[in-house]
Amino acid sequence: MRDHIPVVVQGSGRRARRAGLVGVLWAAAELTVTVGLVVLLLVVHQVWWTNRQAAAAAQDQVQALERAWGQDPASDPSDPSEAPGASAAPRAPDLSEPAASVPGPVAVPGPASGTAGPSRPAAAQRDRAYAVLRIPRLGLVVPIAQGIDKRAVLDKGYVGQYPGTAGPGERGNFALAGHRNTHGEPFRYINRLRAGDELIVEIRGSRFTYVVGRTLGETTERDTGVIAPVPRSVVKPDQGYAEPGSYITLTTCTPEYSSKYRLVVWGTLKSA
Structure with a gap:
C-alpha cells in the first residue's frame, strides 16, 4: 500500500491575498463613485434646482404684487394694515447676515435720516414682499421684502431691505441685500453695473428711479458704513459719500x- 503524499501548490496563498486586495479596492472604488454621485446631485440641487425654484417663485411674487396694486388695497399682500405686529421696532441692520457662516448682529450707528412718508414700508410685515426692483441693464426684476433673513427672504430669491434703513424715495439710505449665487441669485451680475445705470424701485402708486454713482468692489462683511444714512465705507474711507x-x-x-x-x-x- 502506497503512502499518501500531500501535494503542496505553491503561490495559492499569495493569489488569495491578491484577490482579497482587489476586492477591497473594488469596493472602495464603488463607494467613492457612489459618494461622488451623491455630492454631484447635491451640488446640482443647490446650484441649479434651487435657482430655478427661487427665481420662478420670485417672478410669481412680482406678478402678484402688480396684480394687487391694480386692485383694491385690501387685497395687497404688502398692505401694512394686514401685518400682525407691524408696529414693532426694527432690529439693528446686520451687513453680515447674507453669509450664513457669519454669526452675530452688527448695529449701524444711528437710524435712517429720512422722515416716513407715503412710500415708507416700515410698517409692512417683515419677510413679505412690498416692492419691486428693476435693473434694466441686467434685465432684472425682483421683489423686495422687509428684512434680510436668509430662509425667510434671501433664499426665496427676494432682495431684502436692511432693517432700520430709509424707505424708497426717502432721504437717507435705502439699503438692500441679495444672493450672488444660488437661490435665484438676483445680485449675481451687479458687478457689471456702471455709473449712470438706472435702478428702479416700484411700490403701490409710486416709482423711484435711482442712478448708479459709485461701486466698491470689495470690503469686509462688517463694514457697516456702506449702509449708513450717508453711505461711506469705514474700511476704505475714500469710498462713499x-x-x-x-x-x-x-x-x-x-x-x-x-x-x-x-x-x-x-x-x-x-x-423728477
Missing part, C-alpha cells in the same frame, strides 16, 4: 461662490 441725500445701496457677497467679502453698488435718487 460725504453729504446727506437720498441713496440706494446694493450689497452681495464676493467673490462668487464665497461669502468672504462684500460687493457694494451705490446710487442716488434721480430728480
Whole structure:
C-alpha cells in the first residue's frame, strides 16, 4: 500500500491575498463613485434646482404684487394694515447676515435720516414682499421684502431691505441685500453695473428711479458704513459719500461662490 503524499501548490496563498486586495479596492472604488454621485446631485440641487425654484417663485411674487396694486388695497399682500405686529421696532441692520457662516448682529450707528412718508414700508410685515426692483441693464426684476433673513427672504430669491434703513424715495439710505449665487441669485451680475445705470424701485402708486454713482468692489462683511444714512465705507474711507441725500445701496457677497467679502453698488435718487 502506497503512502499518501500531500501535494503542496505553491503561490495559492499569495493569489488569495491578491484577490482579497482587489476586492477591497473594488469596493472602495464603488463607494467613492457612489459618494461622488451623491455630492454631484447635491451640488446640482443647490446650484441649479434651487435657482430655478427661487427665481420662478420670485417672478410669481412680482406678478402678484402688480396684480394687487391694480386692485383694491385690501387685497395687497404688502398692505401694512394686514401685518400682525407691524408696529414693532426694527432690529439693528446686520451687513453680515447674507453669509450664513457669519454669526452675530452688527448695529449701524444711528437710524435712517429720512422722515416716513407715503412710500415708507416700515410698517409692512417683515419677510413679505412690498416692492419691486428693476435693473434694466441686467434685465432684472425682483421683489423686495422687509428684512434680510436668509430662509425667510434671501433664499426665496427676494432682495431684502436692511432693517432700520430709509424707505424708497426717502432721504437717507435705502439699503438692500441679495444672493450672488444660488437661490435665484438676483445680485449675481451687479458687478457689471456702471455709473449712470438706472435702478428702479416700484411700490403701490409710486416709482423711484435711482442712478448708479459709485461701486466698491470689495470690503469686509462688517463694514457697516456702506449702509449708513450717508453711505461711506469705514474700511476704505475714500469710498462713499460725504453729504446727506437720498441713496440706494446694493450689497452681495464676493467673490462668487464665497461669502468672504462684500460687493457694494451705490446710487442716488434721480430728480423728477
